[in-house]
Amino acid sequence: MGLSDRWRTPPATPWAPPAAGSCRCKEHLENLYEHEIPYGVLTDEPGGMSVGGLVECEALEARAVEPDDAWHTIARTGQRVGPFHWSLWLGDEARALYDDDGPASLDDVLSVQPGIERVAWEDREVFLVGAPTLCASGVMAAMVRALDNPRVRLG
Numbered sequence: 843m844g845l846s847d848r849w850r851t852p853p854a855t856p857w858a859p860p861a862a863g864s865c866r867c868k869e870h871l872e873n874l875y876e877h878e879i880p881y882g883v884l885t886d887e888p889g890g891m892s893v894g895g896l897v898e899c900e901a902l903e904a905r906a907v908e909p910d911d912a913w914h915t916i917a918r919t920g921q922r923v924g925p926f927h928w929s930l931w932l933g934d935e936a937r938a939l940y941d942d943d944g945p946a947s948l949d950d951v952l953s954v955q956p957g958i959e960r961v962a963w964e965d966r967e968v969f970l971v972g973a974p975t976l977c978a979s980g981v982m983a984a985m986v987r988a989l990d991n992p993r994v995r996l997g
Contacts (some may be wrong), residue, residue: 859906867980868956882941882995901933914962926970928981939989940997946993955984
């Protein structure tokens with residue numbers, strides 16, 4: 843080891859999802875299956891959809907991002923933001939649970955959930971989420987709580 847090697851910053855270890863039992867999630871998706879999220883005004887149906895129903899129709903999924911995808915460039919400004927740890931997919935079936943014109947946008951409400959550090963709404967169905975201490979189940983539970991917030995719906 844040379845003299846200058848002592849002051850070099852060691853390379854960062856790539857992020858990996860927390861091991862089972864070591865996450866810092868406030869709650870997990872499995873505990874919310876019976877919970878019902880109310881519909882927004884975009885549908886004429888009364889009531890809502892259960893979290894279990896969202897999962898059954900594969901309308902809610904979180905996957906760890908690849909290291910090359912951890913940073914996102916905002917098209918309008920060219921600003922590079924991140925790092926992101928999860929890609930959160932919200933399918934068409936969930937579209938009736940929030941309104942684009944609601945008092946608060948879904949990505950803003952998701953960004954203030956416990957354990958969430960940053961959110962970028964990449965396209966209509968994909969959210970990039972910076973949450974290094976949460977597991978996939980905890981990230982999906984955070985989305986459920988965001989969808990549960992009445993400010994994402996009109997009326």
